[in-house]
Amino acid sequence: MGIWNSFKGQVGRDTGKVVSNLIWKDKHASVYRRAEDRKQEALKLKKKQLEAELEQKQLDREYEAEKDERIYIEKLKNRIENKVREIDDIEIPEDRKQQILLMNRLILLLKSNPFKDDGESDITNAYPEAILTKYEHTLMMFETLYSDDEKIEYYRRQLGALKKQKMRGKYLRLVLGIVVFILILLFFATMAYLQNNGYID
Numbered sequence: 001m002g003i004w005n006s007f008k009g010q011v012g013r014d015t016g017k018v019v020s021n022l023i024w025k026d027k028h029a030s031v032y033r034r035a036e037d038r039k040q041e042a043l044k045l046k047k048k049q050l051e052a053e054l055e056q057k058q059l060d061r062e063y064e065a066e067k068d069e070r071i072y073i074e075k076l077k078n079r080i081e082n083k084v085r086e087i088d089d090i091e092i093p094e095d096r097k098q099q100i101l102l103m104n105r106l107i108l109l110l111k112s113n114p115f116k117d118d119g120e121s122d123i124t125n126a127y128p129e130a131i132l133t134k135y136e137h138t139l140m141m142f143e144t145l146y147s148d149d150e151k152i153e154y155y156r157r158q159l160g161a162l163k164k165q166k167m168r169g170k171y172l173r174l175v176l177g178i179v180v181f182i183l184i185l186l187f188f189a190t191m192a193y194l195q196n197n198g199y200i201d
Contacts, residue, residue, distance in 0.1 A: 076120065080127050087130040092138050096149070099142045103155055106135040110162055115169030125170065132162055 087109075093099055110131045116124055139155050146152070194200045 073120075073123070076123055080123055083127045084130040087127070087134050090134060092134075092141050094141075094145065096142075096146055099138055099145075100151065103135060103138050103142070103158075106131055106138065107158055107162070110135065110165070115166045117170055117173045121170070128166070128169075132166065135159065135162065 090102070093102065110128055113128050113131065115121070115128050136159065139152075139159060142149070142155065143152055191200070
C-alpha cells in the first residue's frame with residue numbers, strides 16, 4: 001500500500017502543478033518553471049545572437065557603402081580638377097575673332113554645365129566657376145584691346161545673365177525654403193489673429 005499511496009501522491013502533485021501552470025502560467029510551479037526558464041533562456045540567447053549577426057551585417061553594408069561613396073567622391077574631385085585645369089590652361093588670344101570664338105565657347109560650356117545646389121555642388125561647382133572666371137578675364141581683355149567694338153555690350157549682358165544663372169543655380173533651394181517658411185508663418189499668424197478676434201471659431 002505504501003508504494004501505491006506514494007504513486008497517487010506524486011500524480012496528485014504533478015497534476016496540481018500542471019493545472020497551476022495552466023492557470024497562473026509559469027509563476028507558480030517550480031519544477032516545470034525551471035525547465036521552461038531554460039528553454040526561454042536558450043531562445044533569448046539565440047535571438048540575441050541573431051540580432052548581433054544582423055547588426056554586424058548592417059554595419060558591414062554601411063561601411064562598404066561609405067567606402068564606395070568615398071571612392072566616388074575622390075574620382076569626382078579628380079575629374080573636376082582635371083576639367084578646371086583644362087579651362088585654366090586655355091590661353092586668351094589677342095586676335096579679336098579668336099576672343100569672340102572663345103567667349104562663345106565659354107558661354108556654351110557654362111550653359112551646358114550650370115551651377116547646382118545639391119549634395120555634390122561643393123565639388124562640381126568648381127568647374128562652372130572656372131568657366132565664368134575665364135569668361136570674365138576674356139571679356140576684360142576684349143574690352144581693353146577693342147574698347148570701341150559694338151559686341152562689348154552683348155558680352156556684358158551675357159556676363160550678367162551668367163551671373164544670374166549662377167545665383168539661381170546655387171541659391172534657389174535656399175531662397176525657396178525661406179519663402180515657404182515665411183508663408184507658413186504668415187498663415188499661422190493670420191489664423192491666430194482671426195481666431196483671437198472672433199472671426200473663426
